[in-house]
Amino acid sequence: MAEANNGNWQTAMRWARFLTPRYDVNIAASWTPVTGATPDLMIALHARRSAAVLAAFAEDHPDSPRVLVLTGTDLYRDIHDDPAAQASLAHADILVLLQEAGVAMLPPEHRSKARVIWQSAPSLPHVAPPPGAREFTFSMIGHLRPEKDPLTFMRAAQLAANPDARFIHIGGALDPQLGTAAEATAAADPRYQWMGNLAHDAARMALSCSDAMVIASLMEGGANVIIEAVTSGVPVLASDIDGNRGMLGSGYEGYFPVGDAPALAALMERCMLDPPFRERLHAQCAARAALFAPEAEQAAVLDLVDNLLIARPAGAN
Template sequence: MNFLILFPDNKKAVTGNFCSALQYERILESLGNNVELINKYDNQEAEVLIAINADKNNSDIRKFHTDNPKSKIILILSGTDIYPCPSNRAIDSMEISNVLVLLQSQAFNQVPEKYRKKSSVIHQSIERLKLDSQALKSDSEFKVVLISNIRPVKDPLIAPRACQMIPASSKLKITHVGYCLDSKFEDLLFKESKNNDRYEWIGGRSVLETRTILSQSDLLLITSQHEGAGRVVGEAVQLEVPIISTNNDGVMGVLGEEYEGYYPVGDVEALTALLIKAEKDKSFLEHLNLQCKNKKTLFSVEEETKAWSEIINDLFV
């Protein structure tokens, strides 16, 4: 079967959408399909279009639907498609799609009720990479990593603000990995890196470099106001790195509402308190890690491949 995977292009950064497109390509090819990745629909033919991002790709999704009335459309709903609420363009894409794929269970609440029957949750699996194991965790530093491209929805300034409230006796250091997608933050974060001993923004890195930094960290920090699901959650769970996150639906839909590493969106005092507790209280950190480990099965490549196989088979019944 011939598939097109349509995803938003961003030449400035390695994005979650790009990583998802590559992952879906690998899975579909493993199931014996022909796959082409595209940033724009230009009259290519396919039996199935998989579109990542309902809002940004709406015009291309509608054009494909018009040009290929017998073909099927699978729509992957990203975080910006459903949070804080779907746009008219996103809803139009939902209307003409055959299947909506959600990346975590709480996303159902954001999908208009009339489209929920054609919605399915597929957790994104995490492939194991061969990582550099030479640089190991050290007692000389409590390493926290923030992996997030820089834009307003990620609340990028809260991490350096929290660093300024950490006691002098702490060994905590936050390393921020991510491309700057909003220029108004660039100078601010450069200044923080220069003047704030506990915070360092190192810019974007390759998938392998980023995963290696994560593997050598004591804690993953997620500061997003809204999140679709966050691939990095699965990466941290697989690597057994505990997580502190905002209580956003995307992360809660993966780790569960009972997870104890959440803080309210934008609450720098609550974030600071959690960071201090994670560094000082080893039993708390171990408890968070255990809660994360219990979610490992969600990120199985075999389970995601099986889910995709079932959706494709059901499309043509």
């Protein structure tokens, strides 16, 4: 839903914009049969949460293709132990992954259905600090929930010794205890600011004004915030997980061990004090930017939908 203001909602909105010039598109939180109407195709996001919808759609419209976009919690948790998520894999004709490394997480019998579509974001110029400015801003963007591991960012902010470091944390507290921790961190260290939930455009602007972006997640299917950082010329400091490596490449130098706040703090210090290292991160991110161009994602989405509809059984509505 729109009020969630999360990656899945942004993906749904973006894909709807891509498809609308050619198709009638309806975005809904749930689906119920409509008398006399036969949908041409369903695109569902999140295997576990869409399980009932996919099953009902497959039963009511067996000849209409079904696409399932897999999230990080799907790939790295739910499809391995949740029966509903596993059923969704079977009900889908195509499984869309948002980065290449995730294919290996699929059960072998479903890998032939996998397609990788890189997400995208329009370029937004990096806002450089004014001449002579000493502050160096690290941002972290994502709702406060355990999968995003916001505590590692908070702890690293307090461990970083450089007084010129500034830490901006954007995201609503989906877990109240994490919200309490953010408030306590802000009270203990004035360099850290929790801004709560912001509209997407405001969050993107804050990111473009940052000197580096941190993603500390425990699991990711293909984080859109990485794309937004790369397309804004902002280097990324990322937890060393499969989903982040699939986005930034195995040779990227900005990884830190998952949950290791001292290592992240040390990486932040290096980013501030070692200009050649920072420039290498810039260059490595810039080399990935072409993957995340909106025109490339739109072409891939349209190609997927066009080919699925052309391949429908003869006589299908």
